[in-house]
Amino acid sequence: MELYEIAFAGELVPGAQPELVKANLAKLFQADAQRMALLFSGRKIVIKSNLDEATAEKYRSTLARAGAIAIVQALEAVVEEIELAPPPAAPAPVVTAVAAVVPDSVGFKPLKVAPRDEYMAAFIDVEAPDFGVAPIGVDLQDARPAAQPPAVDFSQFSLAPVGSDMGQATSNAQAVAPDTSHLSLQ
Template sequence: MARFEIVFLGQVQPGVPEQEARARIGQLFQVAGEQLETLFSGRRIVIKQGLDEAAAAKYRAAIERAGALCSVELMEPVEPAAPAAAESEPAPEQRQPVAVPAANTHSGKVIPRDEYMAAFADVDAPDFEIAPLGADMQDDYQQQPPLPIDLSALSLAPVGSDMGELKRDLPEVVPDTDHLKLQDD
């Protein structure tokens, strides 16, 4: 199944004032200040990835309604790197960090797509697995023994009762409206 990503370069549509587009994009993505400046820095920023075609079209439409331009790009599948032989391994000072996809290994590393994502190449994320279809996601709970509390002196009030609230007879107060007058214009 084809997967798409939404790429934003900080461009606004022709005829739309840049400040207006910035404000709408900030409101759309709920960002402001430095985060909004990063979005409009002109760098290639992936807003969302792993979308199907319909979801990608919805993102594009929302961004275009806000007055900005974006592109929907097809994500390329990443092939896992073949393991190297142990005798051809370079010395530790000559090694370059290699990012591998989290789906193919248990390292949790990601492959950077661009300069922005390269900052996340060395992130060691936990390796969460997806539960099989139909699995029970709720933790098992141990049955707790009932507490030794004597509730025999308590009872339930009948339906519609006022729970024993005492009604107070307060005099009805009618506001004085003698000083008010109607006036025709």
């Protein structure tokens, strides 16, 4: 798919008034006076890039209706050349893994692995436990003692008898009925 860019170099459609074209473009691009001065400086200013053909034509026709001549240019496809690394001179000798298994005090057997290539040679002294697969139904969680409840002293608290006053504030003031003698129904 070919891509295009839209540019403007300050050229106007024949017979267009410069002030009217500037006002149209300022409204179209929502640009201030400084940007409009840059747009009409005479230099080629790229407005939009990486457009398909239909979108580029829309931009061109919109700018033409505003009174400006747009420059539509096809973008050249950039082909990036990559230099490949040379192949290795000779394959590294393959060493079969012979592990010396010495039982650990926890029950794990450390696994010693022989390097298969130069990269793995950096990990020759790494010891990794040889974890196996547990049989079905075996509990793998370590046993923990039951949680002990906290020791809290409740001796300072007591219970009140049923129906006793718990210290709520009571209101002794009787509500006074408002005077409605001046109201009447018709």
